Amino acid sequence: MPWLKSIPFLSLALVIVAYVAFGWRLAEASVPWSTMFHEHLKGWQIELDQRTILALIHIFTLFIITLTTLALTTPITLMTYVVGNWAKSELRSMVSMVFWCFVFVVALRWFNYFTSFLLLLAAAILGRIELRNLGMGQGQSLLLLALICGSAFAGGVYSYFSYYPLPSLN
Numbered sequence: 001m002p003w004l005k006s007i008p009f010l011s012l013a014l015v016i017v018a019y020v021a022f023g024w025r026l027a028e029a030s031v032p033w034s035t036m037f038h039e040h041l042k043g044w045q046i047e048l049d050q051r052t053i054l055a056l057i058h059i060f061t062l063f064i065i066t067l068t069t070l071a072l073t074t075p076i077t078l079m080t081y082v083v084g085n086w087a088k089s090e091l092r093s094m095v096s097m098v099f100w101c102f103v104f105v106v107a108l109r110w111f112n113y114f115t116s117f118l119l120l121l122a123a124a125i126l127g128r129i130e131l132r133n134l135g136m137g138q139g140q141s142l143l144l145l146a147l148i149c150g151s152a153f154a155g156g157v158y159s160y161f162s163y164y165p166l167p168s169l170n
Contacts, residue, residue: 011130015145016152018123019065022116023156030057031166051166058157062150068121069146072128124149 034053041048107114124145131141 009130011126012148015123015127015148018120019149019152020156022120023153024160026061027157027160030054033057062153065149065153066146069124069142069149072124
Protein backbone atom coordinates (compact mmCIF):
# COMPACT_ATOMS: atom_id res chain seq x y z
CA MET A 1 0.00 0.00 0.00
CA PRO A 2 2.22 2.80 -1.23
CA TRP A 3 -0.53 5.38 -0.75
CA LEU A 4 -0.13 5.02 3.03
CA LYS A 5 3.41 6.37 2.78
CA SER A 6 2.02 9.56 1.25
CA ILE A 7 0.12 10.37 4.48
CA PRO A 8 2.69 11.96 6.80
CA PHE A 9 2.78 10.82 10.42
CA LEU A 10 -0.10 8.35 10.03
CA SER A 11 1.67 5.87 12.29
CA LEU A 12 2.17 8.45 15.02
CA ALA A 13 -1.48 9.46 14.75
CA LEU A 14 -2.45 5.81 15.29
CA VAL A 15 -0.16 5.68 18.35
CA ILE A 16 -1.86 8.77 19.76
CA VAL A 17 -5.37 7.41 19.13
CA ALA A 18 -4.50 4.03 20.70
CA TYR A 19 -3.00 5.58 23.85
CA VAL A 20 -5.79 8.16 24.25
CA ALA A 21 -8.34 5.34 24.07
CA PHE A 22 -6.29 3.35 26.59
CA GLY A 23 -6.14 6.34 28.93
CA TRP A 24 -9.91 6.79 28.69
CA ARG A 25 -10.51 3.10 29.33
CA LEU A 26 -8.11 2.94 32.27
CA ALA A 27 -9.58 6.11 33.82
CA GLU A 28 -13.01 4.54 33.58
CA ALA A 29 -11.81 1.38 35.33
CA SER A 30 -9.65 3.13 37.91
CA VAL A 31 -12.51 4.66 39.90
CA PRO A 32 -13.82 1.27 41.13
CA TRP A 33 -10.22 0.10 41.64
CA SER A 34 -9.43 3.10 43.80
CA THR A 35 -12.55 2.47 45.88
CA MET A 36 -11.53 -1.15 46.35
CA PHE A 37 -7.94 -0.23 47.26
CA HIS A 38 -9.22 2.46 49.63
CA GLU A 39 -11.37 -0.09 51.49
CA HIS A 40 -8.50 -2.60 51.68
CA LEU A 41 -6.09 0.02 52.96
CA LYS A 42 -8.62 1.07 55.60
CA GLY A 43 -8.67 -2.55 56.79
CA TRP A 44 -4.89 -2.40 57.18
CA GLN A 45 -5.16 0.86 59.16
CA ILE A 46 -3.58 2.90 56.33
CA GLU A 47 -5.30 6.18 55.61
CA LEU A 48 -4.82 7.22 52.01
CA ASP A 49 -7.09 9.55 50.10
CA GLN A 50 -8.96 7.99 47.20
CA ARG A 51 -7.76 10.69 44.81
CA THR A 52 -4.18 9.85 45.80
CA ILE A 53 -4.85 6.21 44.99
CA LEU A 54 -6.21 7.26 41.57
CA ALA A 55 -3.07 9.29 40.94
CA LEU A 56 -0.85 6.36 41.98
CA ILE A 57 -2.69 4.03 39.58
CA HIS A 58 -2.12 6.46 36.71
CA ILE A 59 1.52 7.11 37.64
CA PHE A 60 2.16 3.36 37.78
CA THR A 61 0.60 2.98 34.33
CA LEU A 62 2.80 5.78 32.96
CA PHE A 63 5.81 3.96 34.40
CA ILE A 64 4.76 0.73 32.62
CA ILE A 65 4.27 2.66 29.37
CA THR A 66 7.78 4.09 29.68
CA LEU A 67 9.25 0.63 30.38
CA THR A 68 7.44 -0.81 27.36
CA THR A 69 8.79 1.99 25.19
CA LEU A 70 12.27 1.37 26.54
CA ALA A 71 11.99 -2.34 25.77
CA LEU A 72 10.99 -1.52 22.19
CA THR A 73 14.07 0.56 21.58
CA THR A 74 16.62 -1.97 22.85
CA PRO A 75 18.66 -3.53 20.11
CA ILE A 76 17.45 -6.90 18.87
CA THR A 77 20.97 -8.31 19.16
CA LEU A 78 20.97 -7.64 22.90
CA MET A 79 17.67 -9.48 23.33
CA THR A 80 18.93 -12.36 21.16
CA TYR A 81 22.10 -12.56 23.26
CA VAL A 82 20.12 -12.70 26.52
CA VAL A 83 17.65 -15.30 25.22
CA GLY A 84 20.41 -17.30 23.55
CA ASN A 85 22.44 -17.55 26.77
CA TRP A 86 19.32 -18.35 28.75
CA ALA A 87 18.50 -21.43 26.69
CA LYS A 88 21.96 -23.05 26.83
CA SER A 89 21.31 -25.25 29.87
CA GLU A 90 18.54 -27.78 30.37
CA LEU A 91 17.34 -26.27 33.66
CA ARG A 92 17.13 -22.81 32.16
CA SER A 93 15.28 -24.16 29.14
CA MET A 94 12.80 -25.92 31.40
CA VAL A 95 12.22 -22.82 33.53
CA SER A 96 11.82 -20.77 30.37
CA MET A 97 9.29 -23.23 28.98
CA VAL A 98 7.24 -23.20 32.19
CA PHE A 99 7.33 -19.40 32.24
CA TRP A 100 6.09 -19.10 28.65
CA CYS A 101 3.36 -21.66 29.31
CA PHE A 102 2.27 -19.56 32.27
CA VAL A 103 2.24 -16.42 30.11
CA PHE A 104 0.16 -18.27 27.50
CA VAL A 105 -2.40 -19.36 30.13
CA VAL A 106 -2.60 -15.83 31.54
CA ALA A 107 -3.06 -14.46 28.02
CA LEU A 108 -5.92 -16.86 27.40
CA ARG A 109 -7.51 -16.24 30.79
CA TRP A 110 -7.53 -12.47 30.44
CA PHE A 111 -7.81 -12.32 26.67
CA ASN A 112 -9.42 -8.85 26.55
CA TYR A 113 -6.53 -7.35 28.55
CA PHE A 114 -4.02 -9.27 26.47
CA THR A 115 -5.47 -7.97 23.21
CA SER A 116 -5.43 -4.41 24.57
CA PHE A 117 -1.77 -4.85 25.50
CA LEU A 118 -1.00 -6.24 22.04
CA LEU A 119 -2.76 -3.28 20.42
CA LEU A 120 -0.69 -0.82 22.46
CA LEU A 121 2.48 -2.77 21.74
CA ALA A 122 1.77 -2.85 18.00
CA ALA A 123 1.02 0.89 17.99
CA ALA A 124 4.26 1.63 19.82
CA ILE A 125 6.24 -0.56 17.43
CA LEU A 126 4.63 1.21 14.49
CA GLY A 127 5.51 4.58 16.02
CA ARG A 128 9.09 3.46 16.63
CA ILE A 129 9.44 2.38 13.00
CA GLU A 130 8.04 5.74 11.87
CA LEU A 131 10.48 7.66 14.07
CA ARG A 132 13.43 5.55 12.92
CA ASN A 133 12.42 6.11 9.27
CA LEU A 134 12.45 9.84 9.96
CA GLY A 135 16.14 9.47 10.77
CA MET A 136 16.04 9.73 14.55
CA GLY A 137 18.58 7.92 16.68
CA GLN A 138 17.92 5.32 19.33
CA GLY A 139 17.78 7.78 22.24
CA GLN A 140 15.76 10.37 20.37
CA SER A 141 13.16 7.83 19.29
CA LEU A 142 12.92 6.49 22.86
CA LEU A 143 12.40 9.93 24.34
CA LEU A 144 9.94 11.12 21.72
CA LEU A 145 7.94 7.89 21.71
CA ALA A 146 7.76 7.89 25.53
CA LEU A 147 6.57 11.51 25.45
CA ILE A 148 3.98 10.81 22.76
CA CYS A 149 2.64 7.69 24.49
CA GLY A 150 2.62 9.26 27.94
CA SER A 151 1.03 12.50 26.74
CA ALA A 152 -1.63 10.65 24.78
CA PHE A 153 -2.39 8.44 27.79
CA ALA A 154 -2.60 11.48 30.08
CA GLY A 155 -4.84 13.19 27.53
CA GLY A 156 -7.20 10.22 27.57
CA VAL A 157 -7.33 10.22 31.37
CA TYR A 158 -7.85 13.98 31.48
CA SER A 159 -10.59 13.91 28.86
CA TYR A 160 -12.43 11.15 30.73
CA PHE A 161 -12.37 13.04 34.01
CA SER A 162 -13.36 16.25 32.18
CA TYR A 163 -16.36 14.52 30.67
CA TYR A 164 -17.25 12.49 33.79
CA PRO A 165 -16.16 14.47 36.85
CA LEU A 166 -15.33 12.50 39.96
CA PRO A 167 -18.12 12.23 42.47
CA SER A 168 -17.29 13.40 45.95
CA LEU A 169 -15.09 10.66 47.34
CA ASN A 170 -14.90 9.72 51.00
